[in-house]
Amino acid sequence: MKDVANCPKCGTLFVKALRPICNSCFTEQEKNYEKVSTFMRKKQNRMASIRELHEKTEVPLEQIHQFVREGRLLAKSFPGLGYPCESCGELIQEGRICATCKGNITGGLEKLDRESQFESQKEEKRKAEAKEKFTAYHSLNDRFKK
Numbered sequence: 001m002k003d004v005a006n007c008p009k010c011g012t013l014f015v016k017a018l019r020p021i022c023n024s025c026f027t028e029q030e031k032n033y034e035k036v037s038t039f040m041r042k043k044q045n046r047m048a049s050i051r052e053l054h055e056k057t058e059v060p061l062e063q064i065h066q067f068v069r070e071g072r073l074l075a076k077s078f079p080g081l082g083y084p085c086e087s088c089g090e091l092i093q094e095g096r097i098c099a100t101c102k103g104n105i106t107g108g109l110e111k112l113d114r115e116s117q118f119e120s121q122k123e124e125k126r127k128a129e130a131k132e133k134f135t136a137y138h139s140l141n142d143r144f145k146k
């Protein structure tokens with residue numbers, strides 16, 4: 001049985017054999033890729049921003065993002081290109097989220113860790129104090145008995 005699916009781009013039913021999108025979308029995508037890579041290969045366009053590239057080639061932004069994300073347009077060679085951070089939408093060139101969001105996540109975890117450490121220290125101190133009071137009270141009682 002053939003693996004038939006709806007194309008995620010246009011919704012057409014197609015045989016999912018070679019690629020995740022239908023043939024006509026694939027042709028369209030490759031045409032777009034030709035356009036952007038031809039544009040970027042020109043020396044004077046090497047530093048072009050993603051918006052410029054989009055305006056000059058009329059290739060949808062999401063499509064350009066996809067090419068960069070997939071590594072078909074090398075972010076290393078074209079410093080103006082990138083794709084949005086999954087968390088804040090900032091343009092990035094590698095990974096799934098930007099450095100700021102990455103920092104926020106690890107920073108947040110560290111803070112949580114420090115807080116719980118602080119809490120347990122407070123708890124220790126409270127216990128120690130209670131014990132002290134208890135012994136003080138008893139030694140006082142002992143003294144009265146005599």
Ligand SMILES: [Zn+2]
Pocket residue numbers: 007008009010011012021022023024025026
């Ligand atoms: Zn399609």
Ligand SMILES: [Zn+2]
Pocket residue numbers: 085086087088089090097098099100101102
């Ligand atoms: Zn971000």
